[in-house]
Amino acid sequence: MKQEPPLVRDLFPELVAELATLLEEEGEHWLAICVWDVRMVAECGCGDDFCQSIRTAEHTPGQPYGPGHRCVPLLPATGDLILDVVNGRIMYIEILDRPPLRQRVQP
Structure with a gap:
């Protein structure tokens, strides 16, 4: 049985709380x-030292x-947070x- 990837909230609770706000x-x-x-699902993997992006769903x-995609730019106090959303899914x-x-x- 394949194990599900960890919840981002379990790994980075402060990030998820900030995103929700x-x-x-x-x-x-x-x-x-x-x-x-x-x-x-995976880290970005680009190797740029300024990037900590997270893939939250499988995608090449x-x-x-494709259709249903939109970007949701947010306004954090520092840096940039931008979500890619497809048909309501982050x-x-x-x-x-x-x-x-x-x-x-x-633990």
Whole structure:
């Protein structure tokens, strides 16, 4: 049986709380709820030192998302947070020019 990827909220609770708050402020109430249940499928993998982006769903890198895709730019105090959303599902969390994410220590 394949194990599901970890929830982003379990790894980076402060990030998810910030995303939920920012989404509410933008009037994105549904996404503010959904962000609590996204999973960390993979890191971006680009290798840029300013990027900490997270893939939250399977998708071929470099390929367009296609119909139903929209970008949701948020207004954090530092750096950039931008979500790629397809048909109401958060596919990617772009995290740029921000302090290093602090991962919750797992018991």
